[in-house]
Amino acid sequence: MADALRIGIAGLGTVGAATIRILANAANELAGRAGRPIVVTAVSARDRAKDRGIDLSGMVWYDDPVEMACRHDIDIVVELMGGSEGTARAMVEAALDHGTAVVTANKALLAKHGPDLARRAESHGTTIAFEAAAAGGIPVIKALREALVGNNIRRVSGILNGTCNYILSRMEAEGLDFQQCLKAAQELGYAEADPTFDIEGYDTAHKLALLTALAFGTEVDGDAVYVEGISGVTPLDLEMAEELGFRIKLLGVAERTGAGIEQRVHPTMVSRSSQLAGVMGVTNAVAIDADPVGTITLVGPGAGGGATASAVVGDIVDLARGNRVATFGRPSNELDKPIRAPMQRHEGGYYIRLQVMDRPGAAAIIATRMAERGISLESILQKGRDARRTANGSVPVILITYATTELLIRNAVAAIAEDGVLDGPPQVIRIER
Numbered sequence: 001m002a003d004a005l006r007i008g009i010a011g012l013g014t015v016g017a018a019t020i021r022i023l024a025n026a027a028n029e030l031a032g033r034a035g036r037p038i039v040v041t042a043v044s045a046r047d048r049a050k051d052r053g054i055d056l057s058g059m060v061w062y063d064d065p066v067e068m069a070c071r072h073d074i075d076i077v078v079e080l081m082g083g084s085e086g087t088a089r090a091m092v093e094a095a096l097d098h099g100t101a102v103v104t105a106n107k108a109l110l111a112k113h114g115p116d117l118a119r120r121a122e123s124h125g126t127t128i129a130f131e132a133a134a135a136g137g138i139p140v141i142k143a144l145r146e147a148l149v150g151n152n153i154r155r156v157s158g159i160l161n162g163t164c165n166y167i168l169s170r171m172e173a174e175g176l177d178f179q180q181c182l183k184a185a186q187e188l189g190y191a192e193a194d195p196t197f198d199i200e201g202y203d204t205a206h207k208l209a210l211l212t213a214l215a216f217g218t219e220v221d222g223d224a225v226y227v228e229g230i231s232g233v234t235p236l237d238l239e240m241a242e243e244l245g246f247r248i249k250l251l252g253v254a255e256r257t258g259a260g261i262e263q264r265v266h267p268t269m270v271s272r273s274s275q276l277a278g279v280m281g282v283t284n285a286v287a288i289d290a291d292p293v294g295t296i297t298l299v300g301p302g303a304g305g306g307a308t309a310s311a312v313v314g315d316i317v318d319l320a321r322g323n324r325v326a327t328f329g330r331p332s333n334e335l336d337k338p339i340r341a342p343m344q345r346h347e348g349g350y351y352i353r354l355q356v357m358d359r360p361g362a363a364a365i366i367a368t369r370m371a372e373r374g375i376s377l378e379s380i381l382q383k384g385r386d387a388r389r390t391a392n393g394s395v396p397v398i399l400i401t402y403a404t405t406e407l408l409i410r411n412a413v414a415a416i417a418e419d420g421v422l423d424g425p426p427q428v429i430r431i432e433r
C-alpha cells in the first residue's frame, strides 16, 4: 500500500469533530477505498482545553492554523473554521501558496474569493475541493462538475439552507415561533456561527453562486445574487399559503435568461403538490435542468455534522486517489465573465399581502393600480375580516397575480402605498409554478 496521506484539520466544531470521527472509525475501510491510509497528523482550533468528544492523541496541535498550513509534512489542509476573511482566508491562501491541496466547507470564502483562490491553486499546481460547501451531504458539486459535464445546463434551483427549511417546516407544522425554531436549529449544529447568514439568505446566496459557476462555466459572482431571507415571513403568510395550495420555501434559483444569468434567493410559494414542497426539515433539494439528460433532483440532508463530514471525507478520499479536477471544472482563464440579468426583469406570479385600511374605495384603488400596469389578478382574498381587524381599522388582503415582472409589481405596490390605504409594509412573495 502507498504511503499514508497526512491531513491537517483546522476547525474542530460541528463539522471538524464529525470529520475526525469518520476518519477514525472507518480508517481501515477508507484506506482500502483510497489505496492508502489517511491519517490526521495535525489539528488546530481556538480552545485547546475544550472537550470535543474526539480523540486527538497522536495529532500535533497548532494554535495558529496558518502555521499548520505551511508545514511540508502535511499533504492536505482541511479548513473547517468558517468566515470569508481573517484566519480561514489566510490559512487557505497559505496552503495553496505552498502547493498543498485544500478541502473546505466554507461557502462564504469561496463565494467571495473563489476566482482568486482558484487561480492561486492553479499557479501552484494544486486544487481546492469543496463538496461540503453546498447542500451539505448532497454530492451536487461532483454532479455538476463531473457527472453532468456532457450536458448544457439551463437552470439550477432548490432548497440550499437546512436551517431555513427546518425553521419554516416547524413553524408551519407545529405553529412554533421563529426564534424558538432558530434556537433548535442552532442546538442541532445546523446554523452558521452568525445565523443572520442563514435567515437573511446570504448562506443560500453563497451556495447558489458556487452552483451557478459550475453549471454555466462562469466565474463565481457572489455579488450578483438578489437576496431576501425568511425573517419577514409571518405565521399569517404560512397560513395563507396553505389555504391557497402553496408551501413557503427559501429557494435559490440560477437560470440563463435572454438578459443574462439570473441568480436569486427569496422565500417562494411553491405548489403543495410539487416535489420541493415535500422537502421538510433540514433536508435540501437541488433540481438541475439540463440537456440532454432532462431534470435531475438530488435530495438529502443539507446541514449537520455527519452529513457535512460525509462530503468532506468524500473530497479527502478523492484527493487520496489522485483525482484532481480544476476547482470550478475548467481552468480559471477559460471561465466566462458572467452577464448579470437584473432582478427587475424577473418574470413570474406574485403573492402580495397588504394590510389595508378597511374603508370604502380601498379595494378599488388597489385594483386600479394593478390594472394601470397591466397586472392581472388571479385572486383577491380577504379572510376573517372581523377577526383580523386591527385596532387601527386595517385588515389583511391577499392578492395572487398572473405572470408579470418584478419591476411592475414593485411600481404597483409603491403606488398603492402612496395612496395612503395601507397600514404597514406590504409583503411580496414570488410564486414558482
Ligand code: NAP
Pocket (backbone or CB within 6 Å): 010, 011, 012, 013, 014, 015, 016, 044, 045, 046, 047, 048, 050, 063, 065, 079, 080, 081, 082, 083, 087, 105, 106, 107, 108, 132, 133, 136, 189, 190, 191, 192, 193, 302, 303, 304, 305, 308
Ligand atoms: P463551528 O461548530 O462553529 O466550528 C468552528 C471551529 O473553528 C471551532 O472548532 C473553532 O474553534 C474553530 N475556529 C474558529 N476560528 C478559529 C481561529 N481563528 N483559529 C483556529 N480555530 C478557529 O462551525 P461548523 O458548523 O463546524 O462550520 C465550519 C465550516 O463548515 C463553516 O465554514 C460552515 O459554513 C461550514 N458548514 C457547516 C455546516 C453545518 O451543518 N454546521 C454545513 C456545511 C458547511 P473552537 O472550537 O476552539 O472555538
Ligand code: HSE
Pocket (backbone or CB within 6 Å): 133, 134, 135, 136, 160, 161, 162, 163, 164, 190, 191, 192, 198, 203, 302, 303, 304
Ligand atoms: N448553516 C447551513 C445550513 C449549514 O443551515 O444549511 C450547511 O451549509
